[in-house]
Every structure is written in structure tokens, then in C-alpha cells.
């Protein structure tokens with residue numbers, strides 16, 4: 001079965017028992033523990049900035065990792081959902097900490 005990375009989707013199919021995610025850029029199956037670092041590696045340096053592989057915007061290199069993490073944070077009415085594994089958190093900060101620990 002193919003697992004789709006669904007960082008933009010706010011409703012369906014969360015908490016799926018997937019362990020790999022297909023990278024939307026290079027189409028490789030990536031272990032979900034390393035998905036965020038994998039995406040971070042796709043960034044292209046451009047002077048002091050890095051071009052985000054997900055939204056193509058230029059981000060300062062100090063902000064870049066944090067910027068990529070935020071692409072995996074999904075806001076639901078009263079909680080924040082990890083776009084990779086579907087766990088929910090009451091604050092964006094705890095979700096970002098989870099993303100750093102569990103997916104990088």
C-alpha cells in the first residue's frame with residue numbers, strides 16, 4: 001500500500017498506520033522517522049537563503065529548518081496535528097518539538 005504525504009490535508013486519513021511516506025519531490029519511500037530531515041535535505045542554497053522544496057519560497061538559512069517543520073503542522077479547530085503520523089497536540093510548540101524528535 002502506498003502512503004501519501006498529506007501535510008496540506010486537514011481532514012481525512014490521519015492516524016494511519018504507515019511507516020513510510022512517499023517523498024513528493026524525489027518519489028522515494030522515506031522512513032517516517034526521517035521524513036522531515038529528508039525534506040530539509042532537498043533545500044537548495046541560494047546565498048544566505050535556502051529555497052524551500054515544498055513551497056519554493058526563499059527562507060533565511062537560520063529559519064529554514066523551522067520553516068520546513070511548519071509545513072508538517074496542521075491546525076485543527078482546537079489542536080495541532082502532525083501531518084506525518086497524525087498525533088494531535090494542544091499547542092504548536094509541542095507539535096514542533098514532536099516533529100523534531102520523531103521525524104528528524
Ligand SMILES: [Zn+2]
Nearest residue numbers: 023025026027
Ligand atoms: Zn525526496
Ligand SMILES: [Zn+2]
Nearest residue numbers: 052054055056
Ligand atoms: Zn516552505
Ligand SMILES: [Zn+2]
Nearest residue numbers: 082084085086
Ligand atoms: Zn508525528
